[in-house]
Amino acid sequence: MPMRRWQSALALLALCVSGAALAQTPSSGTWPGATTPPPAPSVEAVTSPTRVSSVELELRPRFGGTEATAINHLAGPVEVTLLADGPPPIATPALPARVAVPGDSRLVIAQLQDGAAGTRLRLVAIPGLPGARARNVEYLYPLRDAPVRIAQGFGGGFSHADDENRHAVDFAVPAGTPVLAARDGLVMQVESGATARLDPQAIVDAGDDRVRGNFIRVLHDDGTMALYAHLQQAGVVVAPGARVLRGTIIGFSGNTGLSAAPHLHFVVQANRGMRLESLPFRMAGPNGPLRFGQVQAGAEPARP
The missing domain is CATH 2.60.40 (Immunoglobulin-like)
Structure with missing residues (x-):
């Protein structure tokens, strides 16, 4: 990102x-x-x-x-x-x-x-709406049958230094891994037309959704939104307006958009009055709670 x-x-x-x-x-x-x-x-x-x-x-x-x-x-x-x-x-x-x-x-x-x-x-x-008040909920690890490998965590210096992504997590995972809804919600927006990753040297407007490749935005009942980005070609299996339950397969990971390697970019965001802000969140991993910290690109996964 x-x-x-x-x-x-x-x-x-x-x-x-x-x-x-x-x-x-x-x-x-x-x-x-x-x-x-x-x-x-x-x-x-x-x-x-x-x-x-x-x-x-x-x-x-x-x-x-x-x-x-x-x-x-x-x-x-x-x-x-x-x-x-x-x-x-x-x-x-x-x-x-x-x-x-x-x-x-x-x-x-x-x-x-x-x-x-x-x-x-x-x-x-x-x-989103500016009055969202995030509830203290535990999110589900959003990948099925995949070990936890965190390429970049909270505050990662590679691309998680801005307000919208400061509390984002990049999970390194092979393309085609099933992506799960980390929390119940309404599918607010999808993009599924990207076919490949972008050349990092190419001039791309930062406001262009191509930087995320294929993605899904899910609106939660407290007004916060989860973004699942860099999905593979034809890797979105839900439609806008659909309600999804925690643990439901919503897509498949990939390497589309402005992505250096196959991974899933996951972030929880809220509208803070005409600006998006990423929010810290708790997540349950396969072997217990995950801690993200300031994991830089290429680092070993954080341990509970």
Whole structure:
């Protein structure tokens, strides 16, 4: 997983014409956006994202102005903020406007008055709700019939130094190992189209979901979310909206995305108000509780 925090990105569009700004899947912070080809040439098009969009910013003429609506295609909630580059237009509520959008739903963010032609907006979104309060639960070791080999643990200096991954764990495991749900939850988001690992020298936007390869995001009943990343090609066997039980096979490990070797990247995250933060967690291993500590890449597994 990348060390640096994901960069904020723009979903740009002129307010005087209806259209939709498509945002990349919000798996880890803000993401690039782009306008769909508009019927009018005055709307500026931006480079399209490389993943199928899961959140849209829709603009429609209404009541002598423009209505801005967030459309969430994920199975779980997202928090979005609508901002203007430069002087903000007159809007109700005033920009920046921040709302939570439930899964598989749409919600009006703001009504913008006429006279805002040429204004550019950016839609920033984070998965989950900001009020999540993590329960003290014990997670299940998320691999079946595989010895515990921790390549990188809490605070690992290779790629676990940022807020979103500080309490992540990389389990070194052969590709094709069954991945288990570590806790009951709702499948909020999946990506299964990656076919190979990325070249570490390639220029990849940190907001691009390709860095995780194939992955599954599971929403827990306390609002926290578990991310299972770098799954193999066709290695996702659950669909968004499905409820999974602890111990259920949800996929198969792999080496897709920005991955140096076959492994499973596992992290529990929560939305802390328009930002993702990884959370420490307890986990039961095959022979008792696991302790992760600050295990660096290539280190021997931590002992209970």
